[in-house]
Amino acid sequence: MNDLISLNHGSGGKQTHELIKKVFVKKFGMTEPLTDSAILKEMGKTLVFTTDSYVIDPLFFPGGNIGKLAICGTVNDLAVSGAEPKYIAASFIIEEGFPVNDLVTIAESMADEATNAGVKIVTGDTKVVEKGKCDRLFITTSGTGILDYSQEHISTGKRIKPGDKLIINGPLGNHSIAVAGARNKLSFTTPVTSDCASLNHLIEGVLKSCKEIHFMRDLTRGGLAGVMNELAGMINSGIIADEASIPVDDPVRGVCEILGFDPLYLANEGKLLIVTSAEEAEKVLEILRSDALGAFSSIFGEIVPDKRNLVVLNTSVGGKRILDMPSGAQLPRIC
Template identity: 65%
Template sequence: MEAKTELVSMSHGSGGKLTGRLIREVFISRFGMAEPLTDSAVVDYEEQRLAFTTDSYVIDPVFFPGGNIGKLAVCGTINDLAVSGAIPKYISAAFIIEEGFHIDSLKLIADSMAFEAEKAGVKIITGDTKVVEKGKCDSIFISTSGIGILPADRVHIGAASRVKPGDKLIINGPVGNHSIAVLGARKDLGFVSAVESDCASLNILTGKILNECREIHFMRDLTRGGLVTVLCELAGMCGNGILINESCIPVDEAVKGICEILGFDPLSLANEGKVLIVVKKDECEKVLKIMRKDPAGFSASEIGEIIADKENKVILKTQIGGERLLIMPTGIQLPRIC
């Protein structure tokens, strides 16, 4: 008998439209979360406002140039909190490990988790360990949750509620490196590249910016769906259009070259240490200055602006001076990239 119900396909895990539909139809309808869906949930507990986030990591391979699954998990969780405007405090980590996995590898993973957490001023305070039979999971999967403190004047940042036409968009550095580094590390692709993942925690950088600037209207880390996904989501959330200047988007030469060969668009590739910031025009230069002094933002660039547009279009001024729309990516981009 063939199954009559729809089956989960790899496209459901891409982070694009199908993922969104799955989340809405299966989870939100049953759990009753409030939209818009942001990287962290905001919970009020007595006088304190907390940001709470959770994530799971299934990246293949577990070790890749620039990081490993453990560093990725800690940085990813910190970033989800940081871009909500929160100060990350505590992390939990659950491990699902395949029988036969090397304990030495596990130690390396745990070492880098501890290192990243300490660097970011965050504590890993609880966890869980499960082992499954060989073949029942691939090497190791990690699931992390994080809690941060959200100052009252930063609640709007995750929700984009103050974003207005004229606001400027900034990113902290070149896009696409994480995807290319992971692809390069997968033995089946047949090319070697020197590209390293940009995997890094961003809370020190975002903390500096938020402490010194008053007009930060939105922040979001550019992960699985890349810059394009975040831009399309932002346009929908703030009810405006966006004009992006392709020539201003930093892309490393090596990434550019590999994208040309493989037919990828760097703007929709995954990143693990990139943040999009929307700031009031007057404060744009100040934000850029702060970013360029920080190792996580030294090649920061202003890439475009919010424009009034009822259709919430994201328009790309192409590198040769033409125009086209940026559309939410669909289908499988690259599976198991984070």
């Protein structure tokens, strides 16, 4: 491992996992598999507990802002564990000189999103640091939720078996491209808005009617390709995915074509992967599609026996290629 932290350590790929394993898992004595939320059994109930920090630039982007993101992200981490999100704690690190009006707007978004998701923001902390000591505003949210014992298997995927189907709830990459656009990093404008959304109600609807949900994970850093690789390793199997069945909106495809990005590796903030039994896949799809947040859901892949844990993509033109774990940040190509 390099001596200094680089941006690659935060990109959600190999280096991120290596850092977490070599520093935190080891020092804190945590046990693997690492899931989105910790599952805690206390006083006859099973609680889930998670935390996440938000350092997005810019703070406001089409489709949301750092506040909305801080609620959605933590709600989603709890919800994909199969839990009902309940309470949120929010900590703010604010740079001296930050406009109070902006803070008010951000807090309002957080309140709105919390109401929308049905969670309560119950505690928090505020620190102000000297100018230059942070980039305007960083938010950390932690959340707890209650997990029914019947869903405890979801975050580790231990019930997954060959033949299980992979489903996503809509087109990929919108968040990454919306944020890149808002950073003025593109020399053109795009109509893309972030998919930032709380998915707990969507997930609740699925879990209520379907008994064979074997795994869920939100598709943030590292994108779908990152999550599929992690999953394949976790369950010691392979995955076959069908590129033509993975929805990507045209404006996102267009930007990716120009810059040489791969939408399968881009971050999302309102998308999840569901693994379910083949028998129940159509039913899950139907429920997802009945919700606005899942209107473009698609069954796109299958778990297969493979000790090499490869994720193979059947390309839309009929070829095959291996989708590897992302490594470093995606960089624009020169030509």
